[in-house]
Amino acid sequence: MNITVIGQGAIGLLWYHRLAQNLNNHVSLLCSARITSVPQATKFTDIDDNTSSKALIPANNQILRHAELILCCVKSYHVVEAIASLKNRIDVNAIVIYCHNGMVDFNQLPDLSQACYTLLTTHGSKIIQPFHVQHTGLGHNDLGLIYGSIQQKKQAQVVKALATALPSLTLSHHIKEKQWLKLAINCVINPLTAIDNIENGQLLQQKYSIIIDKLLAEIISVANKEDIIFSFEDLKNQVLDVAEKTAKNCSSMRSDILKKRKTEIDYINGYIANTAKKIGISVPEHEKLIQQVRALEVK
CATH class of the missing domain: 3.40.50.720 (NAD(P)-binding Rossmann-like Domain)
Structure with a gap:
């Protein structure tokens, strides 16, 4: 071929x-x-x-x-x-x-x-x-x-x-559902590891539980409007499972920050924020992470 x-x-x-x-x-x-x-x-x-x-x-x-x-x-x-x-x-x-x-x-x-x-x-x-x-x-x-x-x-x-x-x-x-699942996982792991400069597995620490819950709740509310239905517990388990299986990995967004490159934040959490705005939903936790990552990007 x-x-x-x-x-x-x-x-x-x-x-x-x-x-x-x-x-x-x-x-x-x-x-x-x-x-x-x-x-x-x-x-x-x-x-x-x-x-x-x-x-x-x-x-x-x-x-x-x-x-x-x-x-x-x-x-x-x-x-x-x-x-x-x-x-x-x-x-x-x-x-x-x-x-x-x-x-x-x-x-x-x-x-x-x-x-x-x-x-x-x-x-x-x-x-x-x-x-x-x-x-x-x-x-x-x-x-x-x-x-x-x-x-x-x-x-x-x-x-x-x-x-x-x-x-x-x-x-x-049903690739749209799989796209949204990958997006949800990336929306949690990428920005949090980039902002705190940590490996993926460190997100399993208890101190990250609250922010992960808030991010997932916002993702689920936006996804529902796009006819993508997630169970909160199932989605959280999948996010934590990926964090555990890639415990020693450096996320792509963290890597971009460390190498002083532009990140894909606008197409990850930014996609959630833009979609939420169109349908009239508030996603303050995603907006906060977007601003934090942009502040770390090399101008």
Whole structure:
């Protein structure tokens, strides 16, 4: 399968390497325009701490025209820009998959005629140095169609390619619910760990219980208006379960703050706050965290 991965971040490089391990795939990488020097090879450290190198195949216009699958792995605030750069450069039958944190308003995206999916992953990865990624934790992928239509045979081909590269994978017909669950977990873990500069597992301490409860209550009230129904106890248990399973991890938002990068707060807690405003619900705890994270961002 002809596949182009967009983004040289941790998730983009993880998918690039794993997909390229299948010799039936022809995989290229479309780097950010901000990257002025692209190396001839990338490095990959697998889950067992083995490091290997692979030639980097940069995506050019000719490669993009023949791409069957476009896997967009960029920060939420770069999604619109990344998709706009594809306009008139990819085939109408190419499939676009979005893999990012937070929630993007797809009504803001450039008008594409392609079938579009969202991909949610719990696999862990981190950048050791530019163009060297490490697979830090095994996880699961959920894939769901969010726009357009696709032949079943083609969909099966996409699922097989992704599931072979990074097992395991579920094709979901209720991807919106899974998006909201991931959003809820991120709304708690990301800002709290970023603000207090702590590892995920430290959120299990009793002192965080009250703020977690308040955040979840606000999320549930907003989600209800979007026809997404959460049980408070179930949702809290899932948040704490993720915090426990990723106890030693540094959240992506904390990592962004430590590396003096812009965070995705506007697409995580900001999505809750913006949705709440539209439907007339107050979410003061989310608003407070948004302001605290923005104060930590490098201006």
